[in-house]
């Protein structure tokens with residue numbers, strides 16, 4: 196089958212790498228793709244958010260399946276438009292993607308269907324939000340832009356002043372544009388965080404798998420929030436009993452809720468959880484794979500990704516195996532020096548970029564210059580990913596060896612990804 200992959204990051208390179216191993220796949224086209232994805236097929240020069248360009252592209256190339264990597268085109272309705280033209284699509288409709296695209300909508304559904312999440316209130320008016328903040332203990336709340344804000348819309352303030360600043364920035368100064376015209380204030384939860392992923396097709400939820408990501412820019416979880424500086428996955432992150440509990444209290448109920456709300460979910464569901472002393476609670480849902488969680492996760496997927504994605508698109512997930520192996524896998528993101536602040540791009544990349552089964556460099560923000568040389572083109576540039584049958588620490592050592600071998604001006608990575616994990 197011919198597959199169109201939408202997106203150009205490390206997540207999409209990892210998906211493409213996995214798809215290329217499938218006997219079912221004859222051709223992969225990526226839009227817009229990256230130089231890593233180009234090793235697996237043609238690149239089409241259409242941006243991931245260009246819905247008007249992507250729909251005719253899928254038609255023209257006669258795609259048997261479209262796999263949408265990032266959230267933005269899903270929230271904009273790409274999956275709806277493709278399905279309306281009879282093209283099987285992996286990724287939720289715009290209505291179902293509101294699970295990520297509107298935090299107030301997601302919280303409302305969770306409250307109505309009894310899915311564990313923090314207490315929350317929605318505000319459109321800064322002065323009303325400020326009154327609410329002043330009536331709450333300092334450090335007890337979290338302020339979130341309602342809409343998509345590229346991972347930057349959440350503030351965890353220690354003081355009322357910081358909380359008020361976050362509210363005025365979002366509502367009055369439009370720091371996140373329309374996405375922050377509405378804000379959600381949630382009770383602050385405490386506990387370790389865990390990301391859980393499952394394929395979902397209507398009411399059918401696949402075997403889930405867990406990963407942990409590192410969002411802050413610098414070692415020791417310091418610095419600004421980023422899209423993600425690294426991630427790891429291990430069967431020891433969450434026991435089968437705990438995963439079953441998460442499935443029965445969170446994943447199954449949200450899938451059923453979306454069916455009942457008239458917007459059945461089709462794609463990969465990402466639940467961002469906090470493991471509190473009252474049990475796991477949802478701090479966010481995302482409507483796509485995490486990036487960089489996807490990169491190590493693809494090293495643990497034993498089943499055929501193309502078969503799974505087609506089954507999800509055609510409503511046959513219940514009859515399709517989804518098996519995660521017991522490997523441990525670690526992804527270390529090599530970033531441009533000052534990411535997530537402004538950074539320069541266009542620096543030549545050198546070093547060894549392996550593409551083996553257990554030691555892989557996925558491209559995230561790279562391009563080729565006019566001389567055909569690989570250069571930096573984004574904040575998150577490459578993701579050094581490695582797996583081990585034995586331990587997270589063995590996978591971690593390999594991933595860092597690869598990261599050290601990557602050279603470009605200002606290249607930097609966090610040195611504590613998966614430290615101490617098993």
Ligand code: AMP
Pocket residue numbers: 313337346347348349351381382383384385388410467478479
């Ligand atoms: P998000 O962009 O929703 O992933 O949120 C970014 C980070 O904010 C999360 O990874 C958490 O560390 C933190 N966070 C979000 N919601 C809460 C909450 N209700 N309580 C405590 N921390 C939170």
Ligand code: GLY
Pocket residue numbers: 346408422423481484485486487488
């Ligand atoms: N790694 C966090 C995210 O993809 O949202």
